[in-house]
Amino acid sequence: MKRKAANRQATTTWDRESLSPGLYLHLPFCFSRCTYCDFHVGIFREDLSRQYVDSLEKEIDRLHRGGFSPKTIFVGGGTPSALGVQDWGRLLGLLGDRFSGDNLLEWTVEANPDSLDPEKIEIALRSGVDRISTGAQTFSARGLEILGRRHDAERVRQVHRWLEEFEMPRTSIDLIIGWPGQTESDVQHDVNSIVEIDPDHVSLYHLSYEQGTWLDEMRKRGQILPLDDESFIGIARVALGELKRAGYNRYEVSNLHLRGGPSLHNLNYWLRGQYIGVGSGAASFDGSKRWRNRPDIAAYIASEGFPERVDEETPSGVQEIEEHLMLSLRLLEGLSLERFRRETGVSLEETASGALDRYTDLGWLERRGDRVSASDRGFEVLDEMILGLVEEVERGGLDGGTGPDLAGEASQASLLGR
Secondary structure: OOOOOOOOOOOOOOOOHOOOOEEEEEEOOEOOOOOOOOOOEEOOHHHHHHHHHHHHHHHHHHHOOOOOOOOOEEEEOOOHHHOOOOHHHHHHHHHHHHHHHOOEEEEEEEEHHHHOOOHHHHHHHHOOOOEEEEEEEEHHHHHHHHHHHOHHHHHHHHHHHHHHHHHOOOOEEEEOOOOOOOOHHHHHHHHHHHHHHHOOOEEEEEEOOOOOOOOHHHHOOOOOOOOOOHHHHHHHHHHHHHHHHHHOOOEEEEEEEEEOOOOOOHHHHOOOOOOEOOOOOOOEEEEOEEEOOOOHHHHHHHOOOOOOEEEEEOOOOOHHHHHHHHHHHOOOOOOOHHHHHHHHHHOOHHHHHHHHHHHOOOOOEEEEEEEOOOHHHHHOHHHHHHHHHHHHHHHHHOOOOOOHHHHHHHHOOOOOOO
């Protein structure tokens, strides 16, 4: 499939000042729960989802009346495309009416292949959506069964034929690697299928066994066997290598784009930009303080657009350093040493010179002038690198207040984090 890369993006150089603020809208409904999922979701009921959209409308209108104007919109879940046609149109129409203008750079909606159809695609385009991200996860029938997905590989191909037919400006596919029993041949088949479909963007996620999920329970009982590190690294290298050979450019540890640029909404997160979350459980960051809406669907519906805030915190100096390292080093462009010093008050060259030199000598870090970035091998050991940098900064006598133990928090940063 070949499509023109028409989109709102007008530049290839981005910073958080040009991308903030973002708007994230959470639809916490799915027809069934995938075996690996620990997200805040509930099983879809049309009456409940309609009441939920009613409350979303109130929260959206409140933001609009307050002058909020997002540069990016991301409608995620859950499964946004699980909504019935009427509520899908009502919600997207409202977002388009309130926020779709010259200020908006990108509008993404997540969809599952089994619940996206031509009518919903047409409504999305009419509302102003310019990017659809589909949760394919794998093209293996065995893998889809293990992951608890409802669609088959042909349905993914059909959905992307519809997206091409309706000229959706940008498309993305999510792929999960590392599921039990997956082989290099399986991932080669997945990449071949993606290249055939020709999406603009690919997100490549490592399967994790989250506590309380069906998959984790099966692992604990010995009924499934996770891949060992060597097998997983081999699979990840095949996936990344084949996607690069097909022309995809890696710009973040788990994300690649072919044309049309990166996911601007997610790039704003990684650049530590501001964003507002709407809906049950949605998180927000205003540049200094973080919070999220209470993750309770019934409570959100009853809130009438004024959801209760929970988990409010203002990151301390220690937390800011941890965040800056974890988010900046996820990106291919890495971090600016001067900007890091300016924003955190800490010079990495003074407080962590030993770790910087060690990881550079190992080939894990690359240094070009003011910038420090992870190599391909560095992305594979990103957790270990961040942990080492954090520990050395702490040993350097950082006076960061009473935040949590930094080294203990530096985890889950890498594609290969085990």
